Amino acid sequence: MEYLFSERVKSLKPSAIREILKNSSAPGVIPLSAGNPAPDAFPYGDIQELSQSLLTDTPVEALQYSVTEGYAPLRQHLKDYMAQKHQAGTDNDQVLITSGAQQVMDLLTKTLLNEGDTVLCEAPSFIGSLNTFRSYRAKLCGIPMEPDGVRIEGLERALKTEKRIKYFYTIPNFQNPSGITMSLEKRRKVYELCRDHNVLILEDNPYGDLRFAGEDLPSIKSLDQEGVVMYAGSFSKVVSPGMRVGYALGPQEVIQKMVVCKQGEDVHSNIWAQIVCHRFMTERDYEAHLGRLRDIYRRKSTVLTQAMEEHFRPLIRWNPFEGGLFAWCTLPEPIHMLDYVKEAASRKVCVVPGTAFLTDESEACQSFRINFSTPTDEQLQEGVRLLGELAREMA
Amino acid sequence: MEYLFSERVKSLKPSAIREILKNSSAPGVIPLSAGNPAPDAFPYGDIQELSQSLLTDTPVEALQYSVTEGYAPLRQHLKDYMAQKHQAGTDNDQVLITSGAQQVMDLLTKTLLNEGDTVLCEAPSFIGSLNTFRSYRAKLCGIPMEPDGVRIEGLERALKTEKRIKYFYTIPNFQNPSGITMSLEKRRKVYELCRDHNVLILEDNPYGDLRFAGEDLPSIKSLDQEGVVMYAGSFSKVVSPGMRVGYALGPQEVIQKMVVCKQGEDVHSNIWAQIVCHRFMTERDYEAHLGRLRDIYRRKSTVLTQAMEEHFRPLIRWNPFEGGLFAWCTLPEPIHMLDYVKEAASRKVCVVPGTAFLTDESEACQSFRINFSTPTDEQLQEGVRLLGELAREMA
Numbered sequence: 001m002e003y004l005f006s007e008r009v010k011s012l013k014p015s016a017i018r019e020i021l022k023n024s025s026a027p028g029v030i031p032l033s034a035g036n037p038a039p040d041a042f043p044y045g046d047i048q049e050l051s052q053s054l055l056t057d058t059p060v061e062a063l064q065y066s067v068t069e070g071y072a073p074l075r076q077h078l079k080d081y082m083a084q085k086h087q088a089g090t091d092n093d094q095v096l097i098t099s100g101a102q103q104v105m106d107l108l109t110k111t112l113l114n115e116g117d118t119v120l121c122e123a124p125s126f127i128g129s130l131n132t133f134r135s136y137r138a139k140l141c142g143i144p145m146e147p148d149g150v151r152i153e154g155l156e157r158a159l160k161t162e163k164r165i166k167y168f169y170t171i172p173n174f175q176n177p178s179g180i181t182m183s184l185e186k187r188r189k190v191y192e193l194c195r196d197h198n199v200l201i202l203e204d205n206p207y208g209d210l211r212f213a214g215e216d217l218p219s220i221k222s223l224d225q226e227g228v229v230m231y232a233g234s235f236s237k238v239v240s241p242g243m244r245v246g247y248a249l250g251p252q253e254v255i256q257k258m259v260v261c262k263q264g265e266d267v268h269s270n271i272w273a274q275i276v277c278h279r280f281m282t283e284r285d286y287e288a289h290l291g292r293l294r295d296i297y298r299r300k301s302t303v304l305t306q307a308m309e310e311h312f313r314p315l316i317r318w319n320p321f322e323g324g325l326f327a328w329c330t331l332p333e334p335i336h337m338l339d340y341v342k343e344a345a346s347r348k349v350c351v352v353p354g355t356a357f358l359t360d361e362s363e364a365c366q367s368f369r370i371n372f373s374t375p376t377d378e379q380l381q382e383g384v385r386l387l388g389e390l391a392r393e394m395a
Numbered sequence: 396m397e398y399l400f401s402e403r404v405k406s407l408k409p410s411a412i413r414e415i416l417k418n419s420s421a422p423g424v425i426p427l428s429a430g431n432p433a434p435d436a437f438p439y440g441d442i443q444e445l446s447q448s449l450l451t452d453t454p455v456e457a458l459q460y461s462v463t464e465g466y467a468p469l470r471q472h473l474k475d476y477m478a479q480k481h482q483a484g485t486d487n488d489q490v491l492i493t494s495g496a497q498q499v500m501d502l503l504t505k506t507l508l509n510e511g512d513t514v515l516c517e518a519p520s521f522i523g524s525l526n527t528f529r530s531y532r533a534k535l536c537g538i539p540m541e542p543d544g545v546r547i548e549g550l551e552r553a554l555k556t557e558k559r560i561k562y563f564y565t566i567p568n569f570q571n572p573s574g575i576t577m578s579l580e581k582r583r584k585v586y587e588l589c590r591d592h593n594v595l596i597l598e599d600n601p602y603g604d605l606r607f608a609g610e611d612l613p614s615i616k617s618l619d620q621e622g623v624v625m626y627a628g629s630f631s632k633v634v635s636p637g638m639r640v641g642y643a644l645g646p647q648e649v650i651q652k653m654v655v656c657k658q659g660e661d662v663h664s665n666i667w668a669q670i671v672c673h674r675f676m677t678e679r680d681y682e683a684h685l686g687r688l689r690d691i692y693r694r695k696s697t698v699l700t701q702a703m704e705e706h707f708r709p710l711i712r713w714n715p716f717e718g719g720l721f722a723w724c725t726l727p728e729p730i731h732m733l734d735y736v737k738e739a740a741s742r743k744v745c746v747v748p749g750t751a752f753l754t755d756e757s758e759a760c761q762s763f764r765i766n767f768s769t770p771t772d773e774q775l776q777e778g779v780r781l782l783g784e785l786a787r788e789m790a
């Protein structure tokens with residue numbers, strides 16, 4: 001049998017980075033390359049109780065087929081929650097529950113993109129989303145990042161010169177991988193520019209609730225009265241990623257097409273998990289839970305920062321970050337970043353090379369990403385010590 | 396804001412059938428149009444117990460990110476189960492856990508199909524799968540059904556004359572909607588023909604365990620030593636559809652591409668549900684459970700058959716069926732099927748017009764589908780009585 005694959009699948013090349021990271025879960029390895037929430041961040045007891053009661057009280061609802069749009073009480077609650085807490089969403093906006101926020105990226109792309117259409121994104125950006133866009137044969141156009149968010153002149157130039165642009169993909173809060181938060185001024189400017197060019201904004205906000213320093217900024221969606229923004233939210237970082245519950249909030253014209261696409265992909269998302277999330281938000285003290293998560297990540301980030309202060313200075317620099325799960329570190333010029341990351345892996349410290357997050361992996365990049373939510377305190381301290389030692393050796 | 400949708404989404408037209416069925420869940424309506432498993436078929440108590448114990452014993456495993464391929468013990472168990480119970484699968488085959496079997500259809504199509512490529516299917520066939528194929532802009536080519544399965548001459552002609560065929564989609568057991576089971580002789584012939592034309596077979600088997608009469612037949616996958624068959628299985632009809640757990644068993648070259656596509660769609664399927672399914676298969680008497688399901692559906696099908704014997708003869712004929720959830724009924728020529736279904740709906744009996752299951756909804760069709768798993772006994776009896784009465788009026 002000779003297998004004839006689609007062009008879209010043939011174009012997905014195996015990544016050089018996978019090769020570097022393939023041993024990251026081996027015993028003895030210090031995993032600074034992952035992106036998992038801290039295991040002690042899950043509300044185990046609450047999920048157990050809520051799960052048990054819903055499987056006892058309403059077992060048919062929790063196990064039978066459900067509607068593609070998602071569990072109606074959860075959709076309504078999220079719509080209200082986004083309006084009250086974030087002043088986001090209009091009467092024309094609807095909520096769609098998805099199988100993790102990854103499916104928002106997938107469904108919006110399926111709904112909007114023809115092969116060869118352009119997606120604007122931040123450079124660097126989240127590799128998982130970039131790969132989703134690639135799987136629809138998008139042309140990716142990366143706009144460089146600055147300390148306060150995407151470079152506006154770069155975005156403006158791209159909007160003027162690129163052809164068939166369907167949307168601009170952004171993670172405005174504690175961006176993965178750079179840790180950068182977009183300023184309010186830039187949020188306004190991004191919104192206006194995209195609206196004026198009739199280009200949608202895909203605002204991905206998985207980490208927004210994990211701010212452990214500074215002040216919350218309004219979402220881009222909260223500026224949107226004209227149906228420009230598709231907002232992607234997720235329970236992965238605040239309740240449990242294994243449940244796979246995310247959501248989209250956006251203009252109903254687009255949401256309704258995404259519903260048709262979702263029906264063909266998985267009919268609906270696991271309904272038990274949707275009900276657990278709804279009950280967790282409405283029957284528990286959700287804001288207190290978010291406060292507890294921020295405490296966990298504030299503490300972990302301090303462990304990392306103190307270790308970096310001690311072992312990285314002055315050779316390795318890092319972006320300041322006020323939330324999220326990642327630190328973005330940059331090596332001085334004489335050190336070859338990929339060689340450095342490979343050598344670190346051989347010394348059993350795994351970090352992700354920055355090139356993984358570029359629209360073109362072959363571009364030059366001096367940065368790498370450290371995750372501080374998955375490793376233990378001891379792993380963070382020892383890993384950073386070894387990384388600092390290696391940089392001094394290679395400098 | 397003007398929304399510019401993709402060609403694939405623009406080509407998905409709203410179905411005339413939705414309009415007919417939109418009131419099927421209104422109060423007082425007899426729902427013979429659904430496809431839900433009988434609510435008393437769910438193993439509630441077992442799921443409650445298994446869920447509670449796994450959320451207590453291994454909460455991190457049940458709530459943390461997991462691998463795209465699926466929960467390793469479930470993959471291994473399904474591989475062994477398919478080998479032992481069905482003599483299906485070779486050393487080169489792998490199992491991928493999906494978000495319901497619908498995602499097998501989606502991922503295989505994404506992996507193989509370029510826009511305009513051809514998918515061969517049975518005519519009629521399952522509307523959900525056809526819509527998935529359509530969402531990738533497949534050219535659908537329907538092969539007529541006979542009482543013992545797809546017409547071999549039709550399949551042979553299509554294999555010779557159609558261009559760029561990527562796979563043949565079949566539901567060999569108690570097909571949805573026709574209820575037809577493919578004979579062993581035809582399974583062999585279909586396998587050989589597709590193999591000789593280098594065309595994959597997508598064997599969808601959601602109802603195989605729900606045989607309540609006659610003898611089990613070998614799956615097409617059990618004939619496959621050459622990597623021709625992608626088999627789709629599901630827990631939706633035997634454990635719970637709301638959990639969204641299905642699986643693919645097929646050649647690893649294809650499965651590995653499907654894994655990459657799945658990563659971009661939803662990262663992985665809900666892991667709680669995967670572990671519940673694994674524990675249910677290994678810690679409970681799974682075969683006894685399947686026996687209980689067969690008893691439930693045997694009884695429900697007898698209620699339907701007795702009502703049809705009483706109220707349909709001699710005007711309305713139906714295909715014999717030995718399992719599954721559906722009866723396929725055919726009206727005599729003078730009655731216009733769509734008018735009949737519309738009038739039945741206005742009398743509060745909902746059935747699905749046969750045209751819904753055709754590759755071209757505008758083709759002539761005298762049949763409609765009745766589901767017997769969702770309605771109560773009383774609804775079945777009263778619904779069939781009203782349908783028989785209406786046929787006599789319209790004849």
